[in-house]
Amino acid sequence: MQTIRTDVVVVGLGAMGAAITDQLARRGVAVVGVDRFAPPHDRGSSHGETRITRQAVGEGAAYVPFVLASHRHWRELESACGESLFEACGAVVIAGAAGRGSHHGKQDFFATTVATAERFAIEHRCLERDELVARFPQFAGMHRDQHAYFEPGGGYLRPERCIAAQLARAERASATLLLDTKVERIDNRSGGVRVTTDKAVIEADRAVVAAGAWATDLLGAPFERLLTVRRQTLHWFGLEADARFPADSPVHIWMHGAGDADYFYGFPPLPGERSVKVATEQDRVATHADQLDRQVAATESQALFDAHLRGRLAGVSSRVVDAAACLYTVTPDQGFILDDHPTMPGVFVVSACSGHGFKHSAGIGQAVAERLCGAESEFDLAPFALERFDT
Ligand SMILES: Cc1cc2nc3c(=O)[nH]c(=O)nc-3n(C[C@H](O)[C@H](O)[C@H](O)COP(=O)(O)OP(=O)(O)OC[C@H]3O[C@@H](n4cnc5c(N)ncnc54)[C@H](O)[C@@H]3O)c2cc1C
Structure with a gap:
């Protein structure tokens, strides 16, 4: 050899x-x-076309230097390769009443996001429900007692x-x-x-x-x-004929309950497409990468739609356009x-x-x-x- x-x-x-x-x-x-x-x-x-990026990461301030450097690197890389890699369409984080909601194990995810933005002087705005919906009607299902954070420099990567x-x-x-x-x-x-x-x-x-x-x-x-592998699923749903997603629509993380699973995240329609990608996370079932069930059943997409999208994300139908399975590897x-x-x-x-x-x-x-x-x-x-x- x-x-x-x-x-x-x-x-x-x-x-x-x-x-x-x-x-x-x-x-x-x-x-x-x-x-x-x-x-x-x-x-x-x-894999799966897109990944959310946001600078004031609610996972904690220790991560911020990585994402700030990454944003510089993506722009340099775009110049080097001549392709679009980072769409800075903005990022919205929605939390329940009094900022309630847990994400990636952080009970104070929303408060940490806001505090991190202030500490690192990251441009952002905290919005009431009506202000957010006036600008982005797809969030019409947000309740008046929920809170929104908007970071114009966030967005998605390819x-x-x-x-x-x-x-x-x-x-x-x-x-x-x-x-x-x-x-x-x-x-x-x-x-x-x-x-x-x-x-x-x-x-x-x-x-x-x-x-x-x-x-x-x-x-x-x-x-x-220390490392646990978990199957996650991504789902693409078709838009309703009268869907109103403004051209500058942001990515979002929407916490609508207290637990880590009571949330979903999503992306705006990609240019020229009439569907959106959305997902949530599961932390109950572990797997091994070689045993991953790569087929996503229609019932899984339907369950995600019913638990998270229905009555919340306006203009999105339950018609499944595509789905994919992916792997998280998590530490305790x-x-x-x-x-x-x-x-x-x-x-x-x-x-x-x-x-x-x-x-x-x-x-x-x-x-x-x-x-x-x-x-x-x-x-x-x-x-x-x-x-x-x-x-
Ligand atoms: C569904 C989903 C949604 C996500 N959403 C976001 C998001 O919105 N924003 C965000 O920031 N992050 C997100 N993440 C997390 C992010 O995508 C991952 O943290 C990151 O992509 C992991 O990269 P990696 O290099 O560790 O793993 P991978 O990209 O999987 O790379 C590991 C590589 O190792 C190779 N390899 C493994 N074993 C061997 C071997 N024995 N010999 C040779 N090669 C080997 C594999 O082939 C593979 O190419 C998401 C992840 C998933 C699954």
Whole structure:
């Protein structure tokens, strides 16, 4: 079997691995990126046309530097690839009476969003129901005692295009990409790591594992206990003939009850389309990435429509246009793990980022590249360290 020698090997070229490979290659680091499929693909956590991005993230202030850097990176990347990657159509967060509602495990998600916007001087407005509906009639189902936050600089990303553009730029900067190549094991060797794939052996000083929902297969303890993989579903519903979605409609997160499952998020119709994508999250059933049921039953779409959209999102019919299954990989506190592996020297772990990672991925690429290069960094990775868990 061929042996390849490099400085850094990146395992997994999805949202995180593509960004890290791009950042390392453009710093002049010899990098080999490996993926079992040919990203962008629809087998992991980064497919489905769109991902929400918002700067005042209610998950906490520690994430803000990543998303702010990412917004800069997406614009640079657009210039480099000549494609539209980031639509800054604005982002709306709706919470129940007195700001009630939980999202990604944060009971104070709405209040944190507003506080974070104020702390980081992120442009935003808090709106009453009538103000919001006058501007965006699709939110007609909002109650008068609910609260809305509007961030004009939020919007949506095109995940498949972002990944493809970063991988193309990494290759132009001399990265080697081994696609349709499965990493089978990672071992320590004197002064570095040995990564065995089904096609070649790679010897490197460092390895980054960004293998998404498959990460535990490679990482062992304590990750198999800390990372849980969950099937999620995305649904596209057709618009009613008289639907009124203004051309500048935002993405939204709508919390209508107290629990994490009492919410849905959605996107405006994409240019030229007469449907909207919406989804919620489930945190009850775990799976393994290789056993994912990729078929989404019509009853699942109907259940989502009945529980979340009916009577809330105006102008959207229950006619299902499309549906897809996707994977979340979550930690116990629904935060990220960005840290050295505790027992595998030379291995840096980038967890699959618990269902809210895409918006941060370009910034995480920069942060991880700076960490590996020993460069000064604007990012503090301490809140994402493994030691916060009882390992
Ligand atoms: C339905 C859904 C909606 C989401 N919505 C949002 C949103 O609106 N906003 C937001 O910010 N985030 C969102 N997220 C989260 C975000 O998309 C993820 O955090 C992010 O895409 C994860 O990227 P990743 O690189 O960790 O995983 P992936 O993109 O899945 O990449 C992992 C890669 O590793 C490869 N791999 C795995 N094992 C091996 C191996 N042994 N050898 C070689 N390669 C391997 C896989 O093939 C894959 O390409 C959502 C996620 C889902 C599923």
